[in-house]
Amino acid sequence: MRVFVTGGSGQTGPTVVTELIEAGHTVIGLARSDASATRLEALGATSHRGSLDDLDSLRGGAEAADGVLHMAYGGDYADPDALARRDRGAIEALGQGLGGSGKPLVITSGTLVMRSGRVSTEEEAPDPDSVVAVRVAGERACLSFADQGVRASVVRLAPTVHGPGDHGFIPALIAAARRAGVSAYIGDGANRWPAVHRSDAASLFRLALEKAPAGSVLHAVGESAVTIKSIAGQIARILGVPSVSLTLEQAAEHLGNPFLARFFSLDVPVSSEHTQALLNWAPKHRTLLEDLETGDYFTPQASARAEEIWSPHHETHAHSQS
Numbered sequence: 001m002r003v004f005v006t007g008g009s010g011q012t013g014p015t016v017v018t019e020l021i022e023a024g025h026t027v028i029g030l031a032r033s034d035a036s037a038t039r040l041e042a043l044g045a046t047s048h049r050g051s052l053d054d055l056d057s058l059r060g061g062a063e064a065a066d067g068v069l070h071m072a073y074g075g076d077y078a079d080p081d082a083l084a085r086r087d088r089g090a091i092e093a094l095g096q097g098l099g100g101s102g103k104p105l106v107i108t109s110g111t112l113v114m115r116s117g118r119v120s121t122e123e124e125a126p127d128p129d130s131v132v133a134v135r136v137a138g139e140r141a142c143l144s145f146a147d148q149g150v151r152a153s154v155v156r157l158a159p160t161v162h163g164p165g166d167h168g169f170i171p172a173l174i175a176a177a178r179r180a181g182v183s184a185y186i187g188d189g190a191n192r193w194p195a196v197h198r199s200d201a202a203s204l205f206r207l208a209l210e211k212a213p214a215g216s217v218l219h220a221v222g223e224s225a226v227t228i229k230s231i232a233g234q235i236a237r238i239l240g241v242p243s244v245s246l247t248l249e250q251a252a253e254h255l256g257n258p259f260l261a262r263f264f265s266l267d268v269p270v271s272s273e274h275t276q277a278l279l280n281w282a283p284k285h286r287t288l289l290e291d292l293e294t295g296d297y298f299t300p301q302a303s304a305r306a307e308e309i310w311s312p313h314h315e316t317h318a319h320s321q322s
Contacts, residue, residue: 002026003209004061006052006090007071007108008045009036011168012161012198016071017043019202020209030061030072052086055093062097067104067209070094070142084134091141100149106208107142109135109156111194111219111270112263119224122156122217122274131262139217146215153208153216155201156270159263160226162291163198169263170288171297171306174235176255178303183236183243186251189229191267194221197285207279218275222283225269234292257310 003020007013008029017027017040027045031037037047050057052072062068070091075083091107098105113135114120115127126136145152160170177183201220208218229243236243246254251261275281286294296302 001066001209002028002064003067003069004028004030004048004065004094005045005069005071006030006058006094007073008043009039010071011165012157012201013071014039014043015163015198016069016202016205017045019199019206021045023206025206025209028061028065030058052090055089058090058093059097062094062105065097065103068094068098068106069205069209070105070107071205073108080134084137087134087138088141091138095142095145095148095150095152098145098150102149102151104151104153104209104212105142105145106153106155106205106212107138109139109154110159111156111221112159112266112268113139113156114268114270116266116268119269119271121271122219131266143215143217151212151214153212153214153218155205155208155218155220157201157220158194158196158222158270159268160193160195160288161198161201161220162195162286162288162295164296166198166295166297167302167305167309169260170231170292171302172255172257172260172310173231173264174239174297175303175306175310177232177235177239177241180254181241183232183239183241184246184251184254185229185232185243186246186248186261186265189227189232189245191228191265192225192269193228193266194219194224194268194270195226195288196220196222196283197287197291199285200283204275204279204281207281212279216278218279219270219272220275221270221272222285223287224271226288228264230289231292234289238292238298255310260310
């Protein structure tokens with residue numbers, strides 16, 4: 001299959017591109033810079049110049065492909081409406097390029113769109129008031145193409161996609177613990193997050209492209225409910241610092257970012273049982289706590305990268321974990 005990929009040079013993207021190529025697919029990756037093009041070509045992909053705002057380029061890339069995988073996401077998180085419009089516009093352009101072809105369109109969302117306080121399944125509707133409700137418009141845009149001759153599906157990534165070089169949420173917790181001398185959780189820390197290893201997520205993206213039925217919603221989740229307190233405790237043990245409970249307001253100061261504090265207060269466990277049964281997908285790589293024990297999360301470089309990424313004024317691109 002000739003697959004047009006957006007976000008292939010981001011954090012999760014290179015693992016997905018490698019997974020596709022090793023399975024015998026040809027990958028054409030959207031590149032908005034020379035650096036992105038070079039990274040894609042080093043992986044064995046071909047680059048296609050353009051951006052999420054260049055709708056003609058997106059449409060053309062889709063028309064020339066046998067399938068599309070859309071992972072790129074970014075912009076100014078201070079303007080959620082603009083984020084949603086940008087993502088929806090890109091998805092619509094990609095879907096139009098595939099219209100009536102029966103070819104697959106797989107887009108990325110996040111499990112944090114689900115309702116809090118209970119375990120949610122793939123069959124349930126997203127919460128329009130969720131912390132990442134900006135993703136819902138993209139999901140709807142994608143799934144609308146299932147009625148237009150496109151094998152459209154949505155992959156919701158766990159908020160923690162862990163593995164080497166992770167610069168997502170967990171490194172921000174580690175950087176704050178190293179800076180403050182305490183590893184923090186909010187309240188009693190019993191709130192739960194899903195997690196998935198990057199390699200397991202990559203295999204799910206490939207399976208979705210190859211055989212997900214039109215209209216499928218899939219959960220890229222290897223662990224349904226990891227407590228924030230257990231994560232903070234693991235960080236505390238490895239760094240040799242105390243683990244402490246903070247209020248939401250204290251956590252915002254501790255992390256240096258109110259946005260992060262709000263995320264770490266969420267209780268949004270989800271199931272992936274339907275996804276696993278539908279596509280015969282079986283997560284098999286390390287758990288999040290195992291990765292904290294054996295991975296590269298505690299290097300100075302990891303903390304420095306997290307400090308840069310999660311500065312309140314940083315504009316994040318192609319960060320598909322939310």
